[in-house]
Amino acid sequence: xxxxxxxxxxxxxxxxxxxxxxxxxxxxxxxxxxxxxxxxxxxxxxxxxxxxxxxxxxxxxxxxxxxxxxxxxxxxxxxxxxxxxxxxx
Numbered sequence: 689x690x691x692x693x694x695x696x697x698x699x700x701x702x703x704x705x706x707x708x709x710x711x712x713x714x715x716x717x718x719x720x721x722x723x724x725x726x727x728x729x730x731x732x733x734x735x736x737x738x739x740x741x742x743x744x745x746x747x748x749x750x751x752x753x754x755x756x757x758x759x760x761x762x763x764x765x766x767x768x769x770x771x772x773x774x775x776x777x
Contacts, residue, residue, distance in 0.1 A: 690741065694765060697741035702726075703734050710744060710757040717753045 697703055702724065709715060709723060721731045735755060738744045743762070744755050 691768075693741040694743065694761060697737050697743055700734065700737075702731075703738055706731075706734060706738060706755075707743065707757065710755060714747075714754045714756045717755065720755065 698707070705723070706720060709720060717728075717732070717735070720735070721728050724731055735744065735746075739746060741761070742758055745758050747754050747756070
């Protein structure tokens with residue numbers, strides 16, 4: 689896991705909102721864009737950063753691109769955070 693890319697991706701509120709949208713399952717790019725009052729290009733940029741951090745994956749079905757949450761990266765992060773707590777005596 690590339691922690692730096694992950695934290696950079698999660699540092700932006702729009703990207704965190706995209707992650708929240710994807711928690712219930714796959715969504716098309718158009719569906720994601722419809723949740724924001726910004727341009728397609730801006731959301732595309734955010735999706736690209738999330739993909740680079742491996743937080744989401746994409747799949748082209750017909751003429752549409754669908755995005756899905758990559759929970760394995762989130763599981764790795766949770767494991768890392770949990771390890772910082774150490775064992776309590």
